[in-house]
Amino acid sequence: MKFAKTLVTAAALLALSLGGASAKEWKKVVIGTEGAYPPFNYVDTDGKLKGFDVDIALALCEEMKVECEIVAQDWDGMIPALLAGKFDGIIASMSITPERKKVIDFSEKYYNTPPAIVAPKDTDIKGVTPEDLAGKTVGAQVSTMHADYVEKKLTESELKTYPTADEYKLDLANGRLDAANDDSVVLSEWLKTEAGACCKLVGMVTPVLEIHGPGAGVGVRKEDTDLRDMFSAAIKAIRANGKYQEINKKYFDFDVYGG
Amino acid sequence: MANYMELLAFGDSGWGDELAHGVLVTVTLALATLPLGLLIGFLIAVAKNSSEPLLRNAAHVYTTIFRGLPELLTLFLIYYGGQMAMSALWRLLFGHPFEVNSYLAGMIALALMFSSYASEVFLSAFKGITVGQYEGAYALGLSRFRTMLLIILPQLVRLALPGLSNLWLILLKDTSLVSVIGLTDLLRNTNIAVGVTKQAFFFFFVACSLYLVMSIISSVGLRRVSAWAERGQGRH
Amino acid sequence: MTYIDAPSTERPPAAKRRTWTSARITGLLLMMLWAALGLSIVYMLVSGYDPEKVTKYGPRILSGIWVTVKLVAMSIVLGALISIPVVIGRLSHNPIIGGIAFGYSYFFRGTPLLAQTFLVYYGAGQFTDVLKAAGLWVFFRDAYFCAIFTFSLNTAAYQAEILAGAIRAVPSGQWQAADALGLRPFTTMFKVILPQALITALRPYGNEVILMIKGSAIASIITVLDLMGQTRYAFSKSYDLQIYIWAAVIYLITVEVLRRLWEMMERRLTRHLRR
Numbered sequence A: 001m002k003f004a005k006t007l008v009t010a011a012a013l014l015a016l017s018l019g020g021a022s023a024k025e026w027k028k029v030v031i032g033t034e035g036a037y038p039p040f041n042y043v044d045t046d047g048k049l050k051g052f053d054v055d056i057a058l059a060l061c062e063e064m065k066v067e068c069e070i071v072a073q074d075w076d077g078m079i080p081a082l083l084a085g086k087f088d089g090i091i092a093s094m095s096i097t098p099e100r101k102k103v104i105d106f107s108e109k110y111y112n113t114p115p116a117i118v119a120p121k122d123t124d125i126k127g128v129t130p131e132d133l134a135g136k137t138v139g140a141q142v143s144t145m146h147a148d149y150v151e152k153k154l155t156e157s158e159l160k161t162y163p164t165a166d167e168y169k170l171d172l173a174n175g176r177l178d179a180a181n182d183d184s185v186v187l188s189e190w191l192k193t194e195a196g197a198c199c200k201l202v203g204m205v206t207p208v209l210e211i212h213g214p215g216a217g218v219g220v221r222k223e224d225t226d227l228r229d230m231f232s233a234a235i236k237a238i239r240a241n242g243k244y245q246e247i248n249k250k251y252f253d254f255d256v257y258g259g
Numbered sequence B: 001m002a003n004y005m006e007l008l009a010f011g012d013s014g015w016g017d018e019l020a021h022g023v024l025v026t027v028t029l030a031l032a033t034l035p036l037g038l039l040i041g042f043l044i045a046v047a048k049n050s051s052e053p054l055l056r057n058a059a060h061v062y063t064t065i066f067r068g069l070p071e072l073l074t075l076f077l078i079y080y081g082g083q084m085a086m087s088a089l090w091r092l093l094f095g096h097p098f099e100v101n102s103y104l105a106g107m108i109a110l111a112l113m114f115s116s117y118a119s120e121v122f123l124s125a126f127k128g129i130t131v132g133q134y135e136g137a138y139a140l141g142l143s144r145f146r147t148m149l150l151i152i153l154p155q156l157v158r159l160a161l162p163g164l165s166n167l168w169l170i171l172l173k174d175t176s177l178v179s180v181i182g183l184t185d186l187l188r189n190t191n192i193a194v195g196v197t198k199q200a201f202f203f204f205f206v207a208c209s210l211y212l213v214m215s216i217i218s219s220v221g222l223r224r225v226s227a228w229a230e231r232g233q234g235r236h
Numbered sequence C: 001m002t003y004i005d006a007p008s009t010e011r012p013p014a015a016k017r018r019t020w021t022s023a024r025i026t027g028l029l030l031m032m033l034w035a036a037l038g039l040s041i042v043y044m045l046v047s048g049y050d051p052e053k054v055t056k057y058g059p060r061i062l063s064g065i066w067v068t069v070k071l072v073a074m075s076i077v078l079g080a081l082i083s084i085p086v087v088i089g090r091l092s093h094n095p096i097i098g099g100i101a102f103g104y105s106y107f108f109r110g111t112p113l114l115a116q117t118f119l120v121y122y123g124a125g126q127f128t129d130v131l132k133a134a135g136l137w138v139f140f141r142d143a144y145f146c147a148i149f150t151f152s153l154n155t156a157a158y159q160a161e162i163l164a165g166a167i168r169a170v171p172s173g174q175w176q177a178a179d180a181l182g183l184r185p186f187t188t189m190f191k192v193i194l195p196q197a198l199i200t201a202l203r204p205y206g207n208e209v210i211l212m213i214k215g216s217a218i219a220s221i222i223t224v225l226d227l228m229g230q231t232r233y234a235f236s237k238s239y240d241l242q243i244y245i246w247a248a249v250i251y252l253i254t255v256e257v258l259r260r261l262w263e264m265m266e267r268r269l270t271r272h273l274r275r
Helices: A002-022 A052-064 A075-083 A145-153 A165-173 A184-192 A225-241 A243-251 B002-007 B016-048 B053-068 B071-094 B102-127 B131-139 B144-181 B186-197 B200-229 C013-017 C022-047 C051-091 C095-110 C113-126 C128-133 C137-141 C143-169 C172-180 C185-222 C227-238 C242-269
Strands: A028-033 A041-043 A067-072 A105-111 A115-120 A137-141 A158-162 A179-183 A199-204 A216-220
Touching (some): A028 A075, A041 A052, A052 A225, A052 A243, A075 B071, A105 A225, A115 A145, A115 A165, A137 A145, A145 A158, A145 A179, A165 A179, A165 C113, A184 A199, A225 A243, B002 B200, B016 B102, B016 B144, B016 B186, B016 C022, B053 B102, B053 C242, B071 B102, B071 B144, B071 C185, B071 C242, B102 B144, B131 B144, B144 B186, B144 C113, B186 B200, B200 C095, B200 C113, C051 C095, C051 C143, C051 C185, C095 C143, C113 C128, C113 C143, C113 C185, C128 C137, C137 C143, C143 C185, C172 C185, C227 C242
Parallel strands (some): A137 A179
Antiparallel strands (some): A105 A216
């Protein structure tokens, strides 16, 4: 009995110390982003991380009065790296999806833009319904809601997933893919470039809540509920004080926050 | 043609400096892995050469695992699994996570693969050294450590060198896999260049040529080392 | 150094083997470490057994295994066919033919398989129009065929070196004896030299098959859903490290079983050569 009591006390102490650790004051927050998803995040010619996500991250840290460090991480290792403690928050246009919510937690959304389908200019694809895309090969970035959408809703199409957006764009340009599914802003930005001259926008995809979720949020570990709330509050604050609109204007001529 | 030269130019417009930096990362990664891989490989070989069955079996388990796993899978296991395990351990011990970056993960994974092959090379070199050498050293009153250092190791190097040279060339090529977990080595930077310029064939061909150049330079250097190691054999 | 004392008749030799040498202690500790590692992995796989994940990803993993098997088998067989002209070139006395064969083999053995795969897959994508005109695009459009194409060329270079080396290793007396018997060069090659060379080449061929199985994981990077590709897919959805461990177990068992079978086959085929 005595032993059991000691054990319980020890466990309680341990829980307390661990709980104390997670409720620590956040002085420095490390943030992971991808750097291959222009215009939201990309690496410029000097090798620096730039983009809407990066600017938002800096604004949020300023608002939260914490020191910030932004690091690049490959997309498919993003959530494992967060869980492993490589960084504390993900600001990489990661959508708040139910599938991801099983593993990590999210702040409120900081933007929400609809997905879209693009295809080569000479395509015979008329629209974006499952019937229009039946029998076609559709590309998307691996472990994104866009890949998920193709898999679950475009059941008659063949899905091919790529590690970064760069690769599906290559295969779209050379004709291996009949179409690709990604964020409409990312795609229309790409279509404006020389490399995107091969292709055109076929149409917008109507978001499905259980796949696409309410938009992109800041990803945090489940135990860091305090950090999650800090991010949510900071997003609200920069929306209110005009900082958000300032950054928005730098990249887009419409409000990406969405409805 | 001028267009292609421009693509390889150093500076902001071309990709020459990025590729050169990639070559540097590839070479330093291989060089950093080499001593670690050689040391582990040698220790495993000593264990395999032991008269103690328990030690031999423990060493054989090691080689069976790391020679049987695909290089890519070892890399992912170390990068994701090692990261999770080390972080959990470190947080328990020191209260902050430990970062396994792609360079470290690549180095460990490559050293595991290199050492399991190297141990076989060392083992067959051990077998090429006759018992008389040990007995002679014992007769001279040398301790076991000094016998190993002064008598066995110099002969071992000569016998193992051809096999190890081969492994070095394989190591140099295997570093390319680390590009998959985000280390900006030669292949990764090539990928980035392709993503921007769309000149896939040209850039991957350049990358392959650079790997070839690295392996040619290695071969020349290794031939020199081997000539040096064989200098006592009186056949040159 | 008590063991070099004059042998005592009272002490049975078995007693010596029970002493705790440092080698034995190290060995025991290492074996315990392996056992602990093995048990914790088994525990992790058993305790983490999730029927939902098994029904979700199990069939995918199985189909991945099948794709890997097909990929490796096709590449090895096609590689063996391609290696024949390369071997002829490597053994030829003509400097031009020999040079071409050497260049081929040096290129494919001197560059990483991953870089070669990218060169073929994305490189072909750049010449879509030419390939379409030649009717080859249907082939190169598919990542799976691109992988088979690259792997075959790659393994052909290695197989050519194995076979050429084995043929060179046959003593020249065999050629001379066959010549003295009045056999034609063709008959000499197929009836005298090759049977001996193939026996020597058996072990390196086995190693090449194993290297190909391991190397085939690279196909997953160009969107082929082989065992590694399906594993990466499942990991990217579930973030569950167990999936990688399952894949590791499958690869390990495959390679180990193959290695043992090959060893048995080799032992049987070379039983007439044993001293």
